[in-house]
Amino acid sequence: MKLSAAAIVAVCGTAALALLPLAMPPYYTGLMIPFCGYAIALLGFNLLFGYTGLLSFGHAMFLGVGAYGAAILSGVLGVKSFELVLLTVMLGSGAIALPVGALCVRYTGIFFGMLTLAFGMLFHSFLFKFYHLTGGDSGMRVARMNILGLDFAPYNKIEFLAGPFYYYCLGLMIVAGFVMWRIVNSPFGLHLKTVRDNARKAEYLGVHVHRFRLAAFVISAAFGAVGGAILGFRVGLADPELVYWTQSGQLVFMAVLGGFSNFFGPIVGALTFTLLQDQLQSLTEYWRFMLGAILALIVIAFPEGIAGLAADLRRRIAGKTA
C-alpha cells in the first residue's frame, strides 16, 4: 500500500470516529473505548503475528500487565497522571517481555504459541491465586486519573468516558498507529519481514534472527500494556479474566477477522469484533457459538479477513473499469 492511500484511509477513519459522539448515543461512544484499547494492543500483536510470523497465544498477559499496572499505580500508589501510568506500564511490560520473549523466540509456529500460552497462564494463576497481592478473582480497582494534567472534575464517570477520555483514546490510537506505521516501514520492519519469510536466509545474510524476534516481542508487549491500561481504566477494574487464554484467543480472532496481512486489518478487526460481540450479546445468549461459527467461516473461506475482502473487491472493480 502506498503512503497516500494509507493516509487517506487513516484520515477518513479518524474523521468518522471523531464525529461519532455527535451522531451516536453515548452507549456507542463508550463501546469505542475498548475498541481503541484493543486496536492499540492489536497493532502491537500484529507486529509479532503479521510482520514477524509469530503467533502468540498468550498475548492477553500484556493486557493484564497494563491493567494491573494501572490499578497498582493509581489505586495503591496514588499516581494521578494517566500519561505517567502509560509510560510506566509500557516500560514494565517491556521488562517482563524481555526474559519471557528470550525464552519463547527460540521457537516458531505451534511451539511458540504453546509456550506463550504457558507463560500467559502462569501469569493468570499468579493473579488468581495470590489473593493478598492481586485481589484474586475479584481483581483490583483502577482509580480515576487525570489526562493531560486535567482532572475534568465536573464530569461524572460516564460523561468523562464518553467525552474527553474517548477523544484521548482516539488520539492515543492515532499516535500508536503512526508509531507502528513508522516501525513496519523502517529498515527494522523490513528485517522482521525477512525473518518471517525466510529465517534461514536472513540468518545467512547476517540478520540476528532471535534478536529481531525478541525486539518485536518486546515492542508488541509495550503496545499491549497501553491497550490493557485503557481497558482497565474504562471498567475501573483489573481482573484476572483479562489474562485468561481465551482472551488471548480473542485477540488472535480480532487480528484474523480484520486481516493480519494488512496494516489496518487489526484495527478493522477490533472495531468489527467489538460491534459484533455487542450486537450478538444483545440478540442471543449463545453469542459464543455465533462468534465461533464466524471465526470458523473466516478461517476456512476468507483467510485474508475483512481487509483482504476489501482489497479483492477493489481489484475486481478496477478490473471492470479497465
Add this chain to the structure above:
Amino acid sequence: MSAFANIVAGGVFHAAVLFLVAAGLQLVFGVQKIVNLACGSFYALGAYFGITFIGYAHQFGVSEWLVLPGLIISGLLLGFIGPPIERVLRTVYDRDESFQLLLTFALVLMFQDVFKFVWGANPRSLDSGYLIYGTISTGDFGVPVYNLLVIAAAIAVAAGLGHFLQRTNYGRILRATAENRAMAEALGVDVRRIYSVVFTLGAVLGTTAGALVVPTAAASLDMAIEFVVEAFAVVVIGGLGSMRGALAGALIVGLIRAFSILLYPELEVLAIYLIVVAVLIFRPAGLFGRTLA
C-alpha cells in the same frame, strides 16, 4: 505416611485421566500435525454426556454396579463426532498452522455454548455410583476402588495403544504416515481415511476420559477451557507427539498438582507451569520429544 499415600493415590488418579486426554492430543499431533485446542471440549462433552447416559441407564433399571462400563460405553459412543469435525479441519490442512489452531479455537467457542444449550449453565454431577465399588483402606489411608479401576483402565489403554502403534500393521501405517505423509500416500495409503480414524481415536480418548472423571467431579462449563491448559502442560513436559512423554508428563503434572493443593494451594497451576518453563529451558523438546530442527 498415610497422608503421603493419599496424595499419591489422588495424584495418580488425576494423572490417569490427564494421560487419556494427552494421549489423544499426542496422537492427533503426531499424525496430523494439528494441536487440538478442542481436546478439553471433548473431555467436557464426555463428562456431560456420561451423566446423561448413566441417568437414563438408571431409569431403565440398569444396576449401579455397571457405572464404570456404562461410562466407558458413553465415551466410546461419542466417537461419532470425530469424522464430521475432522472433515471440517480437512479444509485447512494445507494452511499455516496458526489457522489450524484458530479453527480448533472456534470449535472451543462453539462447544461452550452447545454445553450451555443442552445441559444448562449450572454444574451437573452424578449423584450416585462413586463409592459403589467400596473403598480400600488401611489406617488413615483410603482409596476408592473406582479410582483404582480408572487407573487400571488408563494403564490398559496405554499398553493397548503402545501395542497398536508398535506391533500391528495398521499402527505401522499410522507411524509411516506421521513420518512422511507424501511418501505414505505414494505407497498407497489412504491418508484421508487414516486422518479420519486418528482424529476420531483422539476424540474418543478425550470423551472417555471426561466420562470416567464424572463420578468424582461435577461437569461444568469451565472444565473444557481449564483442562486444555493442563493437557498442554503434559504435552509440553513430555514432548509433543510422544506417547511415553504423555505418560511421564501426566504423572508429573498429576502428582505436582496433588501435592501443591495440599501443601500450598496458591501454587497449584503455578507449580505446573514453572515445571513447564523449566523443561523448556533445559530440555527444549520435552522429556521424550525429538530435537527440533
